Amino acid sequence: xxxxxxxxxxxxxxxxxxxxxxxxxxxxxxxxxxxxxxxxxxxxxxxxxxxxxxxxxxxxxxxxxxxxxxxxxxxxxxxxxxxxxxxxxxxxxxxxxxxxxxxxxxxxxxxxxxxxxxxxxxxxxxxxxxxxxxxxxxxxxxxxxxxxxxxxxxxxxxxxxxxxxxxxxxxxxxxxxxxxxxxxxxxxxxxxxxxxxxxxxxxxxxxxxxxxxxxxxxxxxxxxxxxxxxxxxxxxxxxxxxxxxxxxxxxxxxxxxxxxxxxxxxxxxxxxxxx
Amino acid sequence: xxxxxxxxxxxxxxxxxxxxxxxxxxxxxxxxxxxxxxxxxxxxxxxxxxxxxxxxxxxxxxxxxxxxxxxxxxxxxxxxxxxxxxxxxxxxxxxxxxxxxxxxxxxxxxxxxxxxxxxxxxxxxxxxxxxxxxxxxxxxxxxxxxxxxxxxxxxxxxxxxxxxxxxxxxxxxxxxxxxxxxxxxxxxxxxxxxxxxxxxxxxxxxxxxxxxxxxxxxxxxxxxxxxxxxxxxxxxxxxxxxxxxxxxxxxxxxxxxxxxxxxxxxxxxxxxxxx
Numbered sequence: 001x002x003x004x005x006x007x008x009x010x011x012x013x014x015x016x017x018x019x020x021x022x023x024x025x026x027x028x029x030x031x032x033x034x035x036x037x038x039x040x041x042x043x044x045x046x047x048x049x050x051x052x053x054x055x056x057x058x059x060x061x062x063x064x065x066x067x068x069x070x071x072x073x074x075x076x077x078x079x080x081x082x083x084x085x086x087x088x089x090x091x092x093x094x095x096x097x098x099x100x101x102x103x104x105x106x107x108x109x110x111x112x113x114x115x116x117x118x119x120x121x122x123x124x125x126x127x128x129x130x131x132x133x134x135x136x137x138x139x140x141x142x143x144x145x146x147x148x149x150x151x152x153x154x155x156x157x158x159x160x161x162x163x164x165x166x167x168x169x170x171x172x173x174x175x176x177x178x179x180x181x182x183x184x185x186x187x188x189x190x191x192x193x194x195x196x197x198x199x200x201x202x203x204x205x206x207x208x209x210x211x212x213x214x215x216x217x218x219x220x221x222x223x224x225x226x227x228x229x230x231x232x233x234x235x236x237x238x239x240x241x242x243x244x245x246x247x248x249x250x251x252x253x254x255x256x257x258x259x260x261x262x263x264x265x266x267x268x269x270x271x272x273x274x275x
Numbered sequence: 276x277x278x279x280x281x282x283x284x285x286x287x288x289x290x291x292x293x294x295x296x297x298x299x300x301x302x303x304x305x306x307x308x309x310x311x312x313x314x315x316x317x318x319x320x321x322x323x324x325x326x327x328x329x330x331x332x333x334x335x336x337x338x339x340x341x342x343x344x345x346x347x348x349x350x351x352x353x354x355x356x357x358x359x360x361x362x363x364x365x366x367x368x369x370x371x372x373x374x375x376x377x378x379x380x381x382x383x384x385x386x387x388x389x390x391x392x393x394x395x396x397x398x399x400x401x402x403x404x405x406x407x408x409x410x411x412x413x414x415x416x417x418x419x420x421x422x423x424x425x426x427x428x429x430x431x432x433x434x435x436x437x438x439x440x441x442x443x444x445x446x447x448x449x450x451x452x453x454x455x456x457x458x459x460x461x462x463x464x465x466x467x468x469x470x471x472x473x474x475x476x477x478x479x480x481x482x483x484x485x486x487x488x489x490x491x492x493x494x495x496x497x498x499x500x501x502x503x504x505x506x507x508x509x510x511x512x513x514x515x516x517x518x519x520x521x522x523x524x525x526x527x528x529x530x531x532x533x534x535x536x537x538x539x540x541x542x543x544x545x546x547x548x549x550x
Contacts, residue, residue: 038321039315039322039325040314040315045433045523046314046519046520047314047519047520047523048520049520050314050518050519050520050544053544053545151430151434152427152430152431152434155426155427155430156427159426159427161427161448164448165447165448166427166444166445166447166448169444172440172441173436173440244321244322244324244325245321245322245323245324245325247322248320248322269328269548270328270549273545273548273549274545274548
């Protein structure tokens with residue numbers, strides 16, 4: 001059996017496209033619907049209440065598109081709104097970006113009981129403590145976890161600033177505390193941050209830098225195969241929705257996706273808020 | 276006669292507090308209602324359509340509070356949504372932040388026909404070309420106007436980063452083109468930017484840097500006096516509304532306002548969107 005229903009992904013804006021890129025590489029035959037809430041982005045500094053409300057509206061929208069799985073391609077939403085999203089999704093499986101990355105950390109540690117793990121994320125994700133708690137559960141309480149909130153990384157990446165002096169100054173601003181005393185691994189706990197990975201790796205050459213896209217893609221591929229829900233036929237389409245005007249989204253998407261985003265539609269907030 | 280009705284101000288978030296601070300200094304007896312749309316901030320990169328829709332909702336909310344005047348304390352909204360706001364406001368006078376700053380430029384020029392004026396603003400404000408067009412109308416076509424969009428300045432200021440190396444790197448990132456060839460005056464065309472004024476002045480020591488808060492306050496004071504609408508009695512209260520949780524707003528407001536924001540209430544988006 002081949003299940004042609006689309007996979008729905010969503011993010012506050014364009015960061016989740018790094019997840020879509022990884023997922024498309026792992027599962028090229030699937031049909032994808034991507035939703036970016038560009039009219040209310042970014043989420044990272046906003047309250048759990050606002051982020052949960054936005055996630056509810058987006059989940060309802062994607063469920064109406066007959067998705068076979070939902071992927072929360074945003075760490076902030078993954079950190080604060082999963083219970084509500086799963087409640088709305090019912091039988092539709094929901095995947096978030098935090099657990100797969102924590103699985104990767106566990107694999108990296110290979111049973112070591114002592115190590116230092118750094119987590120870079122938005123203010124809201126850091127405050128949720130989802131990463132330290134998940135790492136403690138999965139890899140043990142003796143693994144030391146240090147979080148740094150890097151809110152400006154999202155803005156830099158959305159501006160296309162990820163390799164010049166200003167991006168270097170931002171990396172130094174947030175990470176200087178680790179320059180001399182580098183963690184064994186550093187997790188990119190925000191789907192925007194992979195664009196800054198080369199700079200972060202150059203700044204912290206002794207750290208292994210892990211991102212969630214590839215880890216999540218493997219988890220999704222295995223889960224779909226297990227449930228006999230993969231789309232085996234050739235094809236693989238992508239539809240993009242965003243809540244603000246299309247031009248900014250389309251301009252920015254290329255760098256995230258590695259190719260142009262076609263098939264884009266603007267969804268007006270009124271159409272997801274007031275129903 | 277003394278008119279005790281409040282003056283309503285609004286902004287995408289906290290930048291408009293620089294305007295409230297200037298206004299309170301000029302008109303200390305007035306009662307003010309400040310509205311910051313923190314759940315959807317920032318506006319500067321968003322489309323005219325989204326910004327206009329948000330401005331309509333906020334205008335309706337403030338009109339229901341029986342305001343005697345509306346102040347658009349956000350350049351992006353001033354640049355794209357004035358026609359719609361004035362239509363909704365009817366007889367209630369509406370003030371925006373662009374014209375008063377252009378008046379200040381005209382005073383600075385003292386009738387000179389040749390000068391170079393720099394404008395720093397958000398992407399949306401720059402794209403609207405409201406500043407160059409207003410300067411041409413007020414001071415003549417021969418005044419050369421150069422605009423630079425500095426979108427990250429808003430994010431830096433909202434993060435409280437306005438005097439360290441990262442803020443300096445951002446100033447250098449956007450303004451290096453003027454370092455050797457400095458305009459005669461530089462306008463801060465975004466209500467967040469006054470927090471970066473000391474750095475900008477240090478970076479461009481030959482420029483006169485102008486901001487909109489003081490200019491707008493004089494215009495409002497004169498207009499209220501002319502219409503016999505000033506509140507002459509002592510007093511002067513402030514009520515703050517924001518659309519995201521209060522803690523972030525209250526934490527950030529101190530630096531903008533020079534004192535704590537008390538009397539704060541969260542307005543849920545649903546209550547302004549779906550009516």
